[in-house]
Amino acid sequence: MITVDERGSITSIEAASPDERLPETHPGAVFLPGLVDTHVHYPQTRVKGSASGPLLDWLKATVFPEEAKFADDDYAAAVALEFSAAMIAQGTTTASIYGSPHPAATDILFATLARLGLRAQLGLTLMDRGAPPENLLAAGPALAACEGLIERWHGHDDDRLRFCVTPRFALSCTPQLLRGAADLACAHGLSLQTHLAENDAELRATAAAFPDAADYLEVYESHGLVGERSLFAHCIHLSERNWDRLAERRACVAHCPDSNFFLGSGVMPLQAATSRGVRVGLGTDVGAGRTFSLRRVAARAYDAALLRGAPVTPEALLWLATRGGAEALGLDDRIGLLEPGFDADLCAVDLPTSSRRDPFDALLFNLDAGPVRATYVRGRRLLVDA
Ligand SMILES: [Zn+2]
Incomplete structure (x- = not known):
């Protein structure tokens, strides 16, 4: 669970409880x-x-x-x-x-x-x-x-x-x-x-x-x-x-x-x-x-x-x-890490269950691997029709 404040900064990252009612979820994806x-x-x-x-x-x-x-x-x-x-x-x-x-x-x-x-x-x-x-x-x-x-x-x-x-x-x-x-x-x-x-x-x-x-x-x-x-x-x-x-x-x-x-x-x-x-x-x-x-x-x-x-x-x-x-790009004080204090710039990528053992290989080298499901800057999902 990634929590973001109103400015788009990450405030916490922790495991979500099963009964949590989250505004957006991406089951089966990695962030x-x-x-x-x-x-x-x-x-x-x-x-x-x-x-x-x-x-x-x-x-x-x-x-x-x-x-x-x-x-x-x-x-x-x-x-x-x-x-x-x-x-x-x-x-x-x-x-x-x-x-x-x-x-x-x-x-x-x-x-x-x-x-x-x-x-x-x-x-x-x-x-x-x-x-x-x-x-x-x-x-x-x-x-x-x-x-x-x-x-x-x-x-x-x-x-x-x-x-x-x-x-x-x-x-x-x-x-x-x-x-x-x-x-x-x-x-x-x-x-x-x-x-x-x-x-x-x-x-x-x-x-x-x-x-x-x-x-x-x-x-x-x-x-x-x-x-x-x-x-x-x-x-x-x-x-x-x-x-x-x-x-x-x-x-x-x-x-x-x-x-x-x-x-x-x-x-x-x-x-x-x-x-x-x-x-x-x-x-x-x-x-x-x-x-x-x-x-x-x-x-x-x-x-x-x-x-x-x-x-x-x-x-x-x-x-x-x-x-x-x-x-x-000289932006390392704001982006590039999923950690509290950094801007919530992130993407959710499908990771097939069969790839769980070698996720880095699957994410980068399996060119037929799952697509990007969602893209966020400062916690806001980017949508072309917005
Ligand atoms: Zn060029």
Whole structure:
């Protein structure tokens, strides 16, 4: 029995007596802390699983044409609802989201998340080069639009929604925009997210675009983008020294193995992060990721770790999908644990009786296992029709 106060904090967890009359029950299900998706792209919802990889080809053929559609507010609103519903259906309560390059579409997603009750950090995806003109916004107007979105949404509903500075990646930003993004994050004390070292061709193109930088990580370091509020997705092709630098700067990592397999990007060395104490969460990376289910992503993370010769347990992977994600997003004082004092962000997942002996294996690795039955943020059940 989980008791929640009027603010949505857990006040107690104890066994319920058989004659207890509880307002909501989920017989046969287990409760998990709400799943935390540390890397997901809202405007790629409708191209999830579209095969045109590897990365740079896939961006050009699939992603940029789809993201251009978010100039249309009606389209953006329809997808915002689909995107939110897909996360709720998989037990995701918190996400770190890349918005569209269009300020209005990003505002629409903020409003949808606010209404439906999800917890998130979200940013306008900053791009002022390296894509068709309809996908780009120059540094000046883009940073001004960020200021407007910060004013409107950052800290909304007792900090349930946050603005996150989101330069897409080095190749899509001029040095001026990268520096402006870092200044914006610094001025407002904001988190920052981007992609790092995903694919070989991307590494070569980045080296050519930033010839003064010794490596990819230095591009971000030299523009002031690496610190304890920075969240880097992928981190596949990094040297040991790069990992040392990420650890020294207390940066965080979003591990997205399903996406990495789908685009043939490579396998992130999870142990390189965890052995250094680098905070790591799991990310679906929809739409290069083929699912909104972090349980499925955890299964891919298991496969990836085995390929790297450093197996991980299902318990450790469930930790990454919940508490690890909360740490990577700087929310570990509020979510990621089912304990009194923490916000009641949780999900109820069917667990077949036959799976009782190995519940962690069944929850994560049996891809035909039971669905998520209910998803709650601050004790409120999330319903798309609400
Ligand atoms: Zn991504």
